[in-house]
Amino acid sequence: MTRMSRFGLGAALAAAFAFTPVARAAEPDKLLPEDSEFVVSVNMKQVVDSDIIKKYALEQLKQAMQGADAKKFLTDLGLDPLKDIDRLVMGGSGKDQNDMSGLMIIHGKFDAEKLFKAAEAQTKKDPDHFTLVKDGKDVMFKYQPDNGNPAYATVVDDTTVIVGSEKKVITTALAAGGKKPNLSKDLTALIAKQDDKASLWMVGVTKDKLNNVKLPKGGGAPANLQDNLQKMETVAVVVRVTEDISLDVTIGMANADAADEMGKIIDDGLQQIKGAVPFLAAMNPQMKPLVDVVNTLKSTVKDKSINLTAKMPGKAIGGLLNMGD
DSSP, X not given: OOHXXXXXXXXXXXXXXXXXXXXXXXXXXXXSOTTXXXXXXXXHHHHHHSHHHHHHTHHHHHHHTTSHHHHHHHHHHTOOHHHHEEEEEEEEEESSGGGEEEEEEEEEOXXXXXXXXXXXXXXXXXXXXXXXXXXXXXXXXXXXXXXXXXXXXXXXXXXXXXXXXXXXXXXXXXXXXXXXXXXXXXXXXXXXXXXXXXXXXXXXXXXXXXXXXXXXXXXXXXXXXXXXXXXXXXXXEEEEESSSEEEEEEEEESSHHHHHHHHHHHHHHHHHHHHHHHHHHHHOGGGTHHHHHHTTOEEEEETTEEEEEEEEOHHHHHHHHTTTO
């Protein structure tokens, strides 16, 4: 082989690798609360551009935003959610659902001035629910629903809007100054294993968080399920939306024995589902698309981890969406 042909082959291989999609390791968002125990990241741009959304949902979403009220509201905000929002990131912590504290970070392309003016106008239009709040140099807006806890929001800049469960969550995020958050070692390690090109990924540290979970008696749950829940240490969920939807769940257990035991519980549950769904589909033909989904359910155990995968084919999604037709 001549030098020139070797060079040509090398250039071709380099080009091939350069244009081959590769996983991009995720990094913690700089505005995440440092006490976060779970993080969720939604790649909105990728989801909206996916084949399945374009085929089954995009037109419905566009129509929903064409309603008079919705269109005026979005115009006032200077926002097109389908084009301007790139990613949603959520981080939070808490003992249970009644004690949750967290922050939602919305990345995209915004008109900060329009957003602020629209929010300010809303405080005059509906002062019972919207109020302007000042905390030193920080300015934010508080939304108080008729029932439930309030939410606080502010515009960071033309690329970022944040919504928090408490005023302190907002002020802390603003004070971070773009520095990398000092998250727990376990959560940081989980985030680093995620692919930011995925449609959605969610990670959480569950160690010692499920000790007080009480399963209802007589519900048919395995007798050892509660003990094994207490041995769960981490969980990671990845969803990829393309022409199909795939799910990948990884559960980290305290040790290999706990993983084997929990793996058997999960596998038994999957076998029951696989046996029940065809029976239900025979009784109700509209549920037939679910048979294709449950047949893809698989679980494996390796060392201290349990991996659960599933795939929803595009044709199954189309069938489910057309159930009412």
